């Protein structure tokens with residue numbers, strides 16, 4: 001509930017957006033934002049006018065290519081419904097409640113994990129309780145092994161030796177430093193705390209000979225990589241995992257382990273595990289290779305911890321100084337034999353006249369699950385926004401002509417798996433043409449600041465999002481949180497990196513909201529920092545309200561959102577890629593839309 005200071009700023013914020021101050025006040029009064037006690041005589045007159053107005057006005061201002069313009073005159077449902085959505089969205093917005101529950105009560109939600117299933121059940125129960133239709137978790141596949149990450153920790157310990165009166169040596173350990181760590185999902189844990197000395201990975205035969213008799217039970221510190229961003233770091237972990245696996249295969253076929261390369265040989269020395277570092281203070285989490293098909297007994301019993309760069313520098317300099325210390329890692333990984341079924345959570349507000357035509361509001365529910373992460377901004381935020389959009393529409397008693405379908409994708413982080421399977425299913429059923437538009441909120445905690453649209457879509461999208469103009473404020477810089485519809489030419493840009501890409505590839509208009517605001521997405525992205533304290537309430541309230549209004553208006557428009565022109569035929573070159581296609585498969589991660597970590 002905004003206080004009166006906010007209301008003043010709110011009224012100011014209306015002015016730069018094309019609405020007159022008076023009109024802004026009328027609108028603010030109408031939705032109950034401005035306490036009448038703060039208004040003077042002039043304002044009371046306005047209040048009377050507002051009260052006298054029998055029907056709401058629609059002098060909404062759209063933003064197209066950064067310019068304010070009267071909202072295109074396209075009939076999009078009942079304006080009273082939109083005003084109710086604005087009122088509820090500003091005065092009774094519960095997006096933070098949903099996000100708090102996801103972050104604290106459930107936590108990070110790896111695909112196939114127990115916590116993800118808890119989240120799926122919880123969302124379905126909300127939707128059922130609120131009276132949405134066709135609430136279900138629609139299966140899209142299965143995975144071989146469930147991975148549930150328990151508490152994980154790592155530390156350096158000082159080794160103290162004291163000579164006792166009887167001449168024996170007493171060894172004691174004193175904690176030196178707790179590490180910030182992660183480890184690949186679907187990899188083996190340590191089965192309890194595993195402590196031992198730390199050795200740098202030997203590179204030369206001389207180095208290997210010097211340590212080979214001390215390696216049993218020791219941790220191996222791998223050389224720090226060049227700063228190559230999270231994909232490179234995760235790739236390095238995966239490559240190592242693969243290399244050791246191949247080495248075990250070679251030995252199983254009769255090769256002598258000691259004839260292999262030194263890194264391969266280490267897999268046979270009875271070591272405690274491997275330690276490597278990220279390129280900075282973030283530790284990123286990804287999947288072990290072949291995670292989807294690997295059964296529990298195919299997951300090698302080897303631990304590999306990733307520590308942040310300052311922890312690496314700390315142990316590295318102690319090794320250099322030959323200080324007596326050991327390291328301990330406790331990676332509580334629970335691996336459960338599958339197959340584990342996976343599903344997307346789906347619910348609907350059925351259309352009153354064209355129930356088979358559909359507007360999709362969505363975001364992925366799954367997240368990476370590294371220690372510390374609550375899966376908040378990737379993508380608890382998009383999840384909470386989707387849930388609240390549904391709640392607002394129900395609370396406002398919205399009756400769209402078309403169906404509004406809410407979808408919480410899973411398997412996104414492992415390659416848009418849930419959305420791809422869903423699009424395949426629509427294709428098989430011949431239903432792609434009945435999807436008017438798909439919205440995807442997966443850019444973190446910033447506000448829904450815009451859409452990159454094919455030219456023929458611009459008018460519809462501008463009309464759909466115009467009611468939000470001037471209604472929410474960034475209280476840090478006093479700027480309104482508007483939606484800027486950007487025309488990008490006759491064709492929609494190919495999507496990449498998140499679930500909208502599955503739809504764009506099938507020719508369905510699908511959008512990743514431009515995320516505008518002060519949040520630094522890359523800080524939390526797939527790291528230990530992805531926690532509730534990153535969430536920015538005012539942006540998320542705008543996002544939930546905007547999602548609800550845009551969906552309602554497009555679902556009530558005279559036609560489906562105009563399609564983009566089809567892609568031109570591909571060049572007859574063997575390695576031709578469609579325009580804008582990422583060089584690496586989009587499948588593995590959600591890229592940060594605003595501030596990508598270096599090199600990824």
Ligand SMILES: [Zn+2]
Nearest residue numbers: 378379442590
């Ligand atoms: Zn994401």
